[in-house]
Amino acid sequence: MSMNYPPSVRLVEVGPRDGLQNEPQPLPAAVKIELVQRLQAAGLREIEVTSYVSPKWVPQMADNHQVMSGIERRDGVRYSVLTPNLKGFEAALADQPDEIVVFGAASEAFSQKNINCSIAESMDRFAPVVQAALDAGIAVRGAMSCTVGCPYEGEIAPERVEMLAGLMKAIGVQRVDVADTIGVGTPLKVQRAIEATLRHYDIDHISGHFHDTYGQALSNTLAALQLGVWNFQSSVAGLGGCPYAKGATGNVATEDLVYLLHGMGIETGIDLDALVDAGAFISAALGRPTGSRVARALLARRG
Ligand code: HMG
Ligand code: MG
Numbered sequence: 001m002s003m004n005y006p007p008s009v010r011l012v013e014v015g016p017r018d019g020l021q022n023e024p025q026p027l028p029a030a031v032k033i034e035l036v037q038r039l040q041a042a043g044l045r046e047i048e049v050t051s052y053v054s055p056k057w058v059p060q061m062a063d064n065h066q067v068m069s070g071i072e073r074r075d076g077v078r079y080s081v082l083t084p085n086l087k088g089f090e091a092a093l094a095d096q097p098d099e100i101v102v103f104g105a106a107s108e109a110f111s112q113k114n115i116n117c118s119i120a121e122s123m124d125r126f127a128p129v130v131q132a133a134l135d136a137g138i139a140v141r142g143a144m145s146c147t148v149g150c151p152y153e154g155e156i157a158p159e160r161v162e163m164l165a166g167l168m169k170a171i172g173v174q175r176v177d178v179a180d181t182i183g184v185g186t187p188l189k190v191q192r193a194i195e196a197t198l199r200h201y202d203i204d205h206i207s208g209h210f211h212d213t214y215g216q217a218l219s220n221t222l223a224a225l226q227l228g229v230w231n232f233q234s235s236v237a238g239l240g241g242c243p244y245a246k247g248a249t250g251n252v253a254t255e256d257l258v259y260l261l262h263g264m265g266i267e268t269g270i271d272l273d274a275l276v277d278a279g280a281f282i283s284a285a286l287g288r289p290t291g292s293r294v295a296r297a298l299l300a301r302r303g
Contacts, residue, residue, distance in 0.1 A: 006230035008267035011254065012046040013039050013209065015282070016067070017082060018251055019239025021051065021060050023286060031067040032252055036071050038281055043273035044254075048101070048233070051082030054093045068095035079147035080141065085117050088185060089129045099139035102126040102173065107181040109152035109182070114244040119164065119276075127171040134172060142173035145207065149184035151205040151246060158196035165200040177233060180220065182248040183213030189224030195229050199206045207231035210252050212238060215253035218260055232257060234279070236292025237279035253292035255279055273298070 016036055017149060018029060039047055045196070055062035064081070069269045073079065080099035080121050083089040104122045105111040125144075133140050146153075161178070168176050178193050185193070190210070197206050208224040208231070208255075210217040221232060238253035258270050276295045283290040290296060 003226055005225050005264060005266060006228065007010045007252055009230050009232060009261050010191045011257065011268060011270065012048055012231065012233040013044040013049040013236060013254055014190050015235040015237065015254065017048040017050055017080045019235040021058050022240045023060055025286060026060060029063040029070060031131060033070040035278065037281050038278035040074050040077050042278050043270040045269065046078045046080065048080045051085055052088035053082065053252045065091070083129055083185055085125045086132070089132055093136065093194065095192065096135055099141055100129065100133045100139045101143055103143040103145065104130055104164060104168065105145040106156050107146040107150035108165045109190045109240060110150050113152065114145065123167050123171055123291050132173045136294040140172065140174050142168040144168065144176055144181055145179050145181045147178050148180050148184055148189045149232065151182050158192040161198040165197045169200040170180045174206065176201055177207045177209040179213055180207040183211035183217060185210065185220050186216055186221050191223050191227055194224055194229060203228045207233055209233040211248055212252045213247065213249045218256060221252065221257060221260065237295065239282065250291055253294065255292040255294040259294040
């Protein structure tokens with residue numbers, strides 16, 4: 001059976017945000033800045049840098065301004081940041097992101113734990129943020145958490161995802177991430193979540209954001225590719241998790257994703273060796289081995 005896979009894929013590197021937000025030990029801003037610079041040098045053209053959230057909730061992102069203003073920005077690279085409310089958006093505006101991300105959930109319980117409000121309330125908070133961003137010429141993405149499973153509610157029906165995608169569309173969100181926050185998804189369930197999202201967004205405006213907690217992220221990526229999805233999010237060295245999803249580990253490692261895609265003849269514009277170096281850099285800074293299987297294999301081969 002032959003499949004029509006997309007000829008190229010665009011990756012959003014989320015390691016500096018999704019990865020580092022979950023690190024118990026604080027890292028200096030200078031290390032985060034160097035990580036971003038190594039990632040862009042390796043060919044990443046979209047980088048989720050940080051979030052403008054409450055430092056009491058997520059102390060790891062308290063250095064958002066320092067990091068955003070410390071990066072030597074390159075033309076052609078899109079720098080995105082998370083902004084859950086107007087307070088966060090206003091702080092972010094000073095640092096001129098190319099894209100802001102509002103983040104909602106298909107699960108009520110997760111919405112409450114993560115952003116301290118219901119799904120409906122979250123839309124009331126996001127709507128003015130989206131409007132202000134669009135007025136300022138800043139692109140808007142919407143992250144949709146728990147599109148297959150929730151740490152509090154268990155399995156999530158595709159209808160919930162369809163509802164959330166519709167709410168995102170109604171407030172003007174331009175593209176959305178189908179997130180498997182706790183990595184419980186398997187290929188057919190992930191396809192159902194994507195198909196639910198397709199009722200409101202076309203394939204070019206949907207990205208896959210798969211955590212690898214149960215080791216399914218690459219399989220889920222392949223399943224998404226088969227539906228025509230060509231935007232994916234990943235985390236160098238497999239960093240991360242979510243502080244409000246206990247036990248959830250990092251996103252699929254960018255190195256692993258790039259190896260998969262290149263092996264299938266799908267272009268990414270990324271230099272895998274330079275990416276492995278970026279992963280080795282941040283893993284050394286954290287004092288632990290990389291979470292990427294591909295990086296481990298390539299580093300072992302280098303000797
Ligand atoms: P809240 O307590 O409901 O907000 O928090 P509030 O408006 O009542 O304000 C309470 C305090 O927070 C006040 O300070 C505000 O000034 C401050 P106080 O007067 O007590 O000193 N505050 C802020 N400070 C800085 N920046 C802000 C901000 N807003 C309020 N933007 C809020 C609501 C959303 C802020 C809070 O719940 C929060 O920060 N949550 C953190 C959520 C988070 O970062 N989660 C991880 C990212 S999402 C994720 O990882 C999932 C994703 O990867 C996709 C997937 O995998 O599923 C995207
Ligand atoms: Mg995530």
